[in-house]
Amino acid sequence: MRYLLESDGLSDLYDAEAAGHEAVARRLASLSDSDQVFLSILALYEFEYGWANAPEKKKPVIRQRISNAREDFVILPLTAEAAHVFGRLKASLRRVRQLSDKGSKIHNIDLMLAATAISEECVLVSRDSIYPDLQKLHPELKLVTW
Numbered sequence: 001m002r003y004l005l006e007s008d009g010l011s012d013l014y015d016a017e018a019a020g021h022e023a024v025a026r027r028l029a030s031l032s033d034s035d036q037v038f039l040s041i042l043a044l045y046e047f048e049y050g051w052a053n054a055p056e057k058k059k060p061v062i063r064q065r066i067s068n069a070r071e072d073f074v075i076l077p078l079t080a081e082a083a084h085v086f087g088r089l090k091a092s093l094r095r096v097r098q099l100s101d102k103g104s105k106i107h108n109i110d111l112m113l114a115a116t117a118i119s120e121e122c123v124l125v126s127r128d129s130i131y132p133d134l135q136k137l138h139p140e141l142k143l144v145t146w
Contacts (some may be wrong), residue, residue: 001035004076004117006126008042009146020127020146027146037125039073040116042109045064076120078112085138086115092137110134114141 005013010021013028028037044066051062089111094104110130116125123142124131135141 001005001031001121002122003031003035003037003144004054004120004122005037005039005043005111006048006113006124006128008067008127009040009125010043011065012024012049024146037073038120038122040076040113041067041078042096042112042116044069044075046109076116076122078116079119082112082115082119085118086111089115089134089138093134096133096137114138117141 009020009024012018013024014023031037035115047062047066047069052068053058054062057085090104093099093107093111097103100138107130110128111134113126114131114134116122118138118140123144125144125146127145131141132142
């Protein structure tokens with residue numbers, strides 16, 4: 001199985017005190033050798049943003065998490081194929097939720113992650129409430145919560 005770990009799960013993995021740490025770590029440990037777990041480049045973007053806005057005393061911890069993520073996982077890029085899926089997902093979400101231009105921009109990263117999971121044939125690992133809604137619009141999005 002191929003999995004795309006969303007940034008919240010990644011944060012839980014690297015923070016032993018996080019509520020979701022044990023579940024994510026246990027699930028990763030239980031995967032078979034044939035399973036693959038990926039990150040989107042967007043997860044690194046989000047971690048870098050967190051580092052840039054963190055207090056100085058937290059920056060070394062966040063920098064270590066970024067280094068660990070880069071070493072522990074294959075990073076998936078944004079692709080032209082995923083961009084095509086993104087366009088369809090965003091149009092559907094905007095239509096169903098009757099979102100304005102501004103309202104639809106709030107979900108761009110979530111939509112890009114979903115599009116990447118679909119185009120890369122990965123199961124998206126997330127607890128974010130938007131993904132079940134996207135799955136209803138586009139059943140090819142596979143989801144799991146760890």
